[in-house]
Amino acid sequence: MRLFLLFLIVPLIEIALFIQIGGAIGLFATLAIVILTAVLGTALVRSQGLAVMNQVRGSFEELSDPTEPLAHGAMILFSGALLLTPGFFTDAIGFALLVPGIRGSVYRAIRSRINVQSFEYGARAQPRDDGIIDAEYEDLDAPEPKGPSGWTRH
Numbered sequence: 001m002r003l004f005l006l007f008l009i010v011p012l013i014e015i016a017l018f019i020q021i022g023g024a025i026g027l028f029a030t031l032a033i034v035i036l037t038a039v040l041g042t043a044l045v046r047s048q049g050l051a052v053m054n055q056v057r058g059s060f061e062e063l064s065d066p067t068e069p070l071a072h073g074a075m076i077l078f079s080g081a082l083l084l085t086p087g088f089f090t091d092a093i094g095f096a097l098l099v100p101g102i103r104g105s106v107y108r109a110i111r112s113r114i115n116v117q118s119f120e121y122g123a124r125a126q127p128r129d130d131g132i133i134d135a136e137y138e139d140l141d142a143p144e145p146k147g148p149s150g151w152t153r154h
Helices: 002-025 027-061 067-084 088-097 100-112
Strands: none
Touching: 002 027, 002 088, 027 067, 027 088, 067 088, 067 100, 088 100
């Protein structure tokens, strides 16, 4: 139900903002702002996305927990989608998610609501020893068959 309300309310907010801002500054200025925010947002998402990818790579190299950089990367990706969506409300949320401090606050809020029971990093699966060996073999002491096998007789 919450998702339905979100998909209902956000477009209504966007339409209201387009009407208010378009009436105040005009159609072409409004369209120019929408295009400018999409271009600027794309550039910011790209630069911050590359920085976060380097943090993720560094956490893998250091064998440290990559959860926070991955969450930041997901938020940057989401902000890129919001910035490419035409509208002032979605642009405001998208630009807000590009601020590292706000992303950190969102991450902490989400993390406080999640309870991780166990976490293993880099654990390798241990082979089971149940006495069964799966293999193919060829009996080298068996005599070579001579002629047809007998399965092809009519």
